[in-house]
Every structure is written in C-alpha cells, then in structure tokens.
Amino acid sequence: MPGRQDDVIPPQVELIYGRGLEYLAKSQNDRGCWNDNTGTEPGVVGLCVAAFLAHGEDPNTGPYAGVIGKALEYILSEQNQTNGYIGNNMYSHCFATKALAESYGMVDNPKIAPALRKAIDLILSAQKRNNFKAWRYTPESKDADTTVTGGQMVTLFAARNAGLEVPDEAIKNGLAFLNKCRTDDGSIGYTSAIGGKPSLTAIGVLCHCLAKEPVTKGYEKSLSFLKKNLEFRDRYYPYYYEYYMSQALFHASDEAWQEWNASNIRYMGALQTRDGSFPGNQGEAFSTAGALLSLALNYRYLPIYEK
Template identity: 50%
Template sequence: MANRVLSLGLSVALLTALPLQAQDLNVYRGTQVSPQIERVYEHGLQYLVTSQEEDGSFPGNYGREPATAALAMLAMFAHGDDPNYGPYAKSIKRCVEYLLKSTDAGTGYIGNSMYNHGFSTLALAEAYGAVQDERIGPAVKKAIDLILTSQEKNRFKAWRYSPDSKDADSTVSGACFVALIAARNAGLRVPDNAIDDALKFYTDCQQPGTGSIGYTPGSGANGTATTAIGVAVYAYARKKDQPTFVKALSALKKSEDENGGGYPFYGEYYESQALFQSDVKAWEAWNDKRVQKLADSQNEDGSWDASLGAPLSTAFGLLSIALSYRYLPIYER
C-alpha cells in the first residue's frame, strides 16, 4: 500500500519520512477506519481519478463547475495521502490547475457563482501550505478578500449567488463561511466581525418554535440541510454555547429526514460535519448508517448517482464519511 502522510497545513510539516501503513497512521491519529469504509472510500476515489478530464474538470452535470473539482480534491485530501507525491497527487494537481484557471486574475472570483467561489476557496485554503504550489497563497488571499467585500456590501451581512447580491441564503452563506474558517485556520486574517455578522444571519434564519434553520430569514427549513449548515457554522466558530446553536442541534437530532431535504449527498455532507463537531456519539451512530447506505448504493465504477451528477455526488458522498479519517484541518474539533 502506498505510504500515507498527515497534512496539517502551515502548522505541521508533512510527515514524508514516515513509511506508515494506513492502519498505523489511523492509530497515530486515534481513529479507527473499518475495512468497509476503506473499500467504499478508495472505490469512490478511483472513480473520481478515472473520470477526471485532462484539464482537471469532470464530465456530466456540474462537472465543469469549479466546485466539483474543489470538492473532489477535498475528498482526496481527506483520505490522508501525500498531496504532492501520493497516489492522488496527479489528480490533485489537475484540480488545483482547474481552480486557478477558473479564477479571475483581477478580482479573485472563482467560477460564476458564490457557490463555486465558496467551495473553491475552501479547497484552496486546505491546500495552502500542504500542496507545493506558490500560486495557491495569493489566490486564497484574493478569494477571501472577495468573500469579505461581498459580505460588507450585503444588507444581511451574508451571501447569495453573486458577489454583489443584496439578499442572502443559508446554503450559499455556508459555503462562504466555512471558507473563511479554513482560511483563518491556515493563518490568513479574517476579522472577528465578519464571523459574528454571518452568525447573526443564521440566528435570523432560525424558526422560533422548532429551532430549525430556514433557507432565508422567515422561511421554513429546507429539510435537514439548512439546519445542519447552521449547526456546523456555529460549531466551526466555536460558539456552541449560544442559544441558536443549542436549539438548532436539538432540531437536527429530532429530524427523521434521511434524504438531505430533497438534496441527497449535499445535505449529508453538512450533517456529518454538524454532528461530528457537536456530539461525537451521535455522529458515530449516524456515520455507521451512512457508510452502510453508501456501500449498498455504490455503483460498480465507484460512483453514486443523483441530480447533482455522478462526479459531484461522489465527492459529496465521500466527504460525508471523510470524518472517519479526520485528516482535513477544517475537520479538527
């Protein structure tokens, strides 16, 4: 088996000198990854590698969106292999190239929506200090500056589809918010007020009766997805003592919706993070069911199908169980 290394961004050097087997590294990190998880995960990664185009994009629905390359790259990072020399290094390099090629050199805007921009910025922030490419740092800084200036112009102090949007929703805002947290973890400056203003938006989206988080202020919850996003952002901000978080977590645990609120794979991507950051015991029970569901529904080529298209669904699917490995810096508790 190829050597496995831990990547922790700027704060910890890559352990390239340690020829650890997968199970040894999992013990080092204090995790237990079952053979079933490893089979499912590696099968999914192989699909992403073999379906990737030479330019770093992917086929099918949303395949050419930068967010797909970003999330596929995150799924590869999350497995713990060396991003510069490991078995997925070539695919990671292609993803980086595609994200940089999709970036406006002047504004730092990645793709054609803040969905794309948020997920792409997150991926580049996780790559910063881990992938040997001096272009990543400046690209992340510009991308973060755009997120911050977009927030400043927004009357809700959050985000929607365009950098100039005056309205906001909890899903686009989730992508942008987590990118800010990842950038801050990587050593970039993110003002406290940017975090606080975004959290207030989620409080405004909370339903007083149920505690669930709506798509926009005053709207109903969009299945479990928007509530899970609300829980995750408060957890990543280390604000788990706030009433908004406590009520949203309670609502999330009470939910019996197992299909992401009509957005399968996307909803579970956030639900895994929300539960892991909030209640590890609850996450363990949820994760066991999720792994089995993915194992039962995985296609022969390693992919999963949904309305988002196979590449994006597969990336989201893998990331929904990636906390079993716990290698991505953003996943640190």
C-alpha cells in the same frame, strides 16, 4: 498531516472511499475537471480535491498527486485575475476557494497563496456590500440565504485554519444572519425563520461549532432538531445534505455522530455503483465527492474535520 489515527477506520468506509477515489481519478479529464453536467464547475472540482485530501492523500508525491495537481491548476485557471472570482456563482467560488485553503501549505504550488488571498478578499468584500451582511449567488447580491452563507462561512474557517487573517466581524455577521433564520422549533430556514429544514439546520449548527461560540438556547434547539431527524434524507439535494450533516453532528455531539455515521456508512455502501461512483442529478463527480466527504470524518486529516 494532522490525521488522528487512534480510532479504527471501519473497513467498509475504507472500501467505499477507496473505490470512490479510484473512480474520480479515472474519470478526470486532461483539463483537470470532470465531463459530467457540473464537473466543469470550479466548486465541484474543489470538492473532488477535498475528497482526496480528506483521505490523507499526499498532494505532492502520492499516487493521486497528479489528479490533485491538475484539479488545482484547473481551479486556478478559472479565477478572474482582476477581482479573484472563481467560477460564475458564489457556491462554486466558496468550494473552489476552500480547496485552495486546504491545499495551502501542503501543495508545492506558488500560485495558490496569492489566488487564495484574492478569493477570500472577494468573499469579505461581497459580505460588506450585502444588506444582510451575508451572501447569496453573486458578489453583488444584496439579499442572502443560508446555504450560500454557510458555504462562505466554512470557507472562511478553512482559510483561518490555513493561517490567513479573517476578521472576527465577518464571522459574527455571518452567524447573526444564520441565527435570524432559526424558527421556533430550532430548525433553520432558507432566507428567513420560515420553513426550516434539516439540511439548512446542519449548516447553522456546523458554523456555530466552527466559530467555537458559547452554547445558547437557540443552538441547543437546533441541535435537538437535528437529533430528532437522524433518519432524514434529502431527495432533492442528496450528498449536499449528508456533507453538512456529518460535519455538524461530528462537531456537536459524539453520540449523535456515531449513530449517524453507522447509518450513513450503510446508506452510502448501498448507493455506490459498481464503478465506484455515486448517482445523482448533479453528476457523478459532485455526487461521488459529496458522498465521500460525508464519510471523511472517520479519517480526520483536514483541520476543519478535527475537533
């Protein structure tokens, strides 16, 4: 695995992460998903898979191999064999597909490769049909928003890292939509350049970095906006915000990420419950996976978490 171990992992991160993985392992059901209110969604199961892989867990012979294997089988069982769609919305589809991409080449399961290709093809075909050459809630959506678009973009980067062919045009069109939603102060809005938020701006900055695009004035304004909002916390979408903010800052600014990471370690340490889970209105599986993944940049095992 490509983990970078030249930096010392903060002991509190290892404590939080280890307890979180134990919770996810113990609370997984026999079907491979979780019983809380979003834990049966393939996308949430995909985030849980990513949380294990991002810690460097061996998906074939490690102590959590069974957990990872059952979760992947659940994702595969939820895929429509005709069109490749996983779940019932594009949020779920992208995070489930991303887990397949991160498992591809690592997990000894011959079903992953064809399922991944089908899932990526659906993302690409949905974009082609979209009026904005971006994405929204369903493969047939004609409108677009930055959260769904960002999720598909990150998944395409993960697939590209896994060796799948992803057209440059798909990346350029997705970035163009995100850039159109940038407001005057550098923040990024939901469906247009209105009402920018730190969470949406983090998505835009991350996609720009993963695409390895040249620095532009717009990007610099967006990064500056994030740096001014390092203390921000999203009450409505907890863990989803931290998931993207940590990745965006890690790729964009080492100094900003170091400051953010130190604060996030304290924040997550205070939020974690006695059983290792994290509370949230989307259920403990999503909350715990999101919280752990916001700390996963400390490990850098997944290719998408490397610079």
